[in-house]
Amino acid sequence: MTTLTIQTPDDWHLHLRDGDMLPETVPATARCFKRAIVMPNLVPPVTNAEMAMAYRQRILDARPEGSDFDPLVTLYLTNDTSAQDIIEAKAAGVVAAKLYPAGATTNSSAAVKQLEAMYPVFEVMEQQGMLLLVHGEVTDHHIDIFDREKEFIDQKMVHIVKRFPDLKVVFEHITTADAAQFVSDASDKVAATITPQHLLLNRNDLLVGGVRPHNFCLPVLKRNTHQEALRRVVQSGSPKFFLGTDSAPHAKEAKENACGCAGCYSAWSAIELYAHVFEELDALDKLEGFASHYGPDFYGLERNSGTITLVREDWTIPDEIDLPNGKPIVPFFAGQTVHWKLQS
Numbered sequence: 001m002t003t004l005t006i007q008t009p010d011d012w013h014l015h016l017r018d019g020d021m022l023p024e025t026v027p028a029t030a031r032c033f034k035r036a037i038v039m040p041n042l043v044p045p046v047t048n049a050e051m052a053m054a055y056r057q058r059i060l061d062a063r064p065e066g067s068d069f070d071p072l073v074t075l076y077l078t079n080d081t082s083a084q085d086i087i088e089a090k091a092a093g094v095v096a097a098k099l100y101p102a103g104a105t106t107n108s109s110a111a112v113k114q115l116e117a118m119y120p121v122f123e124v125m126e127q128q129g130m131l132l133l134v135h136g137e138v139t140d141h142h143i144d145i146f147d148r149e150k151e152f153i154d155q156k157m158v159h160i161v162k163r164f165p166d167l168k169v170v171f172e173h174i175t176t177a178d179a180a181q182f183v184s185d186a187s188d189k190v191a192a193t194i195t196p197q198h199l200l201l202n203r204n205d206l207l208v209g210g211v212r213p214h215n216f217c218l219p220v221l222k223r224n225t226h227q228e229a230l231r232r233v234v235q236s237g238s239p240k241f242f243l244g245t246d247s248a249p250h251a252k253e254a255k256e257n258a259c260g261c262a263g264c265y266s267a268w269s270a271i272e273l274y275a276h277v278f279e280e281l282d283a284l285d286k287l288e289g290f291a292s293h294y295g296p297d298f299y300g301l302e303r304n305s306g307t308i309t310l311v312r313e314d315w316t317i318p319d320e321i322d323l324p325n326g327k328p329i330v331p332f333f334a335g336q337t338v339h340w341k342l343q344s
């Protein structure tokens with residue numbers, strides 16, 4: 001196969017950041033994705049309808065000429081989120097709210113400290129038809145970082161989905177066989193996103209031969225058996241698993257650092273990297289469902305009308321991306337060869 005045409009895809013988990021980052025991040029995603037679920041972990045976080053709509057407008061203003069990219073902004077849940085916040089956000093067009101356990105990841109210190117205290121808010125979300133997006137890791141100091149996703153399933157996720165059977169829950173950026181199994185066994189109200197890095201890599205790619213800060217993201221890469229489990233679920237074509245890049249830029253100086261930030265900036269190569277993986281799995285026929293169908297179907301939105309075409313052509317991901325602010329970013333998979341390229 002030398003070309004592959006699929007219905008226009010969407011990215012169901014994305015960080016665009018804000019301010020002087022938007023002229024870089026918005027075109028990167030808008031080049032091939034029609035919509036994106038945009039994460040609210042800004043400083044300060046996006047906690048109400050007004051902030052969400054103002055952020056959406058800043059993203060719209062950063063679109064390239066002629067782009068019809070449609071950013072779906074989300075609400076950042078805190079222990080101060082009220083029922084009214086949810087109702088107002090829903091009325092303003094916000095389709096989902098994001099649960100970060102406090103301290104779990106980048107810019108999550110203002111987030112949820114007591115998860116059970118959020119149950120009245122989940123109840124309103126269930127009634128309003130607002131989706132719950134979850135960064136599923138516990139943050140207890142004594143829990144090993146490689147076990148934090150599984151612990152979250154056992155301690156929290158099973159109770160949430162049982163207590164709120166009509167609440168649509170997306171288990172974001174899953175990294176373990178346990179999460180893949182949990183989502184597969186759960187009701188059709190539960191789905192998951194999977195990133196390119198968790199399909200392409202395992203923890204050896206983070207730690208063998210020296211620490212690789214550009215492969216560091218959260219939840220952290222796991223052992224190869226977990227990577228294999230994720231590859232199997234996308235290969236199966238199950239509609240419960242769909243595309244969410246978790247593209248999350250940090251300046252090179254913040255990644256190559258004694259205390260390096262978590263996040264991989266994959267937007268310029270994301271759809272190509274997924275094609276790369278699906279080809280390795282001999283499952284290119286499953287890419288369209290994963291990238292373009294299962295996400296909107298789960299969210300209850302229309303599938304996109306256009307198409308994109310990928311061509312089989314080797315190209316090399318650049319070593320660095322220069323930004324006007326003088327702080328370059330090292331993209332995910334920098335210097336490596338990808339076999340598929342978006343036809344422009």
Ligand SMILES: NC(=O)N[C@@H](CC(=O)O)C(=O)O
Pocket residue numbers: 015041105106135216217218219246248249262263264
């Ligand atoms: N995935 C990451 O490693 N980082 C994300 C936050 C997140 O999605 O957890 C970021 O905002 O940098």
Ligand SMILES: [Zn+2]
Pocket residue numbers: 105135172173218219
């Ligand atoms: Zn996360």
Ligand SMILES: [Zn+2]
Pocket residue numbers: 013014015039246248
């Ligand atoms: Zn993320």
